[in-house]
Amino acid sequence: GENVEQHPSTLSVQEGDSAVIKCTYSDSASNYFPWYKQELGKRPQLIIDIRSNVGEKKDQRIAVTLNKTAKHFSLHITETQPEDSAVYFCAARNAGNQFYFGTGTSLTVIP
Amino acid sequence: NAGVTQTPKFQVLKTGQSMTLQCAQDMNHEYMSWYRQDPGMGLRLIHYSVGAGITDQGEVPNGYNVSRSTTEDFPLRLLSAAPSQTSVYFCASTTGRGSSPLHFGNGTRLTVT
Numbered sequence: 001g002e003n004v005e006q007h008p009s010t011l012s013v014q015e016g017d018s019a020v021i022k023c024t025y026s027d028s029a030s031n032y033f034p035w036y037k038q039e040l041g042k043r044p045q046l047i048i049d050i051r052s053n054v055g056e057k058k059d060q061r062i063a064v065t066l067n068k069t070a071k072h073f074s075l076h077i078t079e080t081q082p083e084d085s086a087v088y089f090c091a092a093r094n095a096g097n098q099f100y101f102g103t104g105t106s107l108t109v110i111p
Numbered sequence: 112n113a114g115v116t117q118t119p120k121f122q123v124l125k126t127g128q129s130m131t132l133q134c135a136q137d138m139n140h141e142y143m144s145w146y147r148q149d150p151g152m153g154l155r156l157i158h159y160s161v162g163a164g165i166t167d168q169g170e171v172p173n174g175y176n177v178s179r180s181t182t183e184d185f186p187l188r189l190l191s192a193a194p195s196q197t198s199v200y201f202c203a204s205t206t207g208r209g210s211s212p213l214h215f216g217n218g219t220r221l222t223v224t
Binding site: 001006009032034042043044045046049051089091097098099100101102103104 | 144146156161170207213217218
């Protein structure tokens with residue numbers, strides 16, 4: 001299997017500040033790491049992803065970094081806005097194509 | 112394309128009843144899976160399938176059965192519902208190749224009394 005740990009479980013930031021969420025994984029064969037945003041009562045939606053042969057990926061205000069050696073990856077959101085408030089999940093896909101998820105981070109952006 | 116379609120959206124069962132949660136996808140994805148979501152515990156893998164006729168257990172398979180007779184459909188059966196199975200259930204699919212993420216259905220909120 002795979003074990004994904006995610007921290008922090010809750011995060012509050014002022015509007016305009018940055019938010020960072022960190023995840024670690026246990027299976028060194030995991031090769032793909034997506035991040036999902038879930039609004040209340042909705043399904044998880046992909047916001048960014050990274051493959052194991054890439055160290056960093058950026059999409060406007062969102063970036064993800066991956067350290068394969070240390071087996072950890074992080075989500076960075078800059079210039080946060082109230083609409084960024086949601087629960088964020090990291091995930092790791094192992095060699096058998098199963099996706100394992102972290103326990104989620106509830107982000108609150110205070111206007 | 113409808114993507115991943117789950118039915119029903121809501122369900123209330125009494126302890127001991129059985130039911131089937133339906134899931135269908137129209138993206139010709141080989142890989143399908145079921146997750147349950149409980150507060151503070153993220154999404155936990157129940158069962159998955161890598162193609163028609165092939166299923167396997169995930170992290171929390173007890174009390175659930177699945178089958179995959181076609182590429183499109185992947186139903187989840189609760190054999191004898193228990194209060195511990197009160198949860199939100201998500202079906203998801205992916206090609207399983209390259210940078211292909213999981214595509215989720217809208218979820219089924221199940222309450223067992």
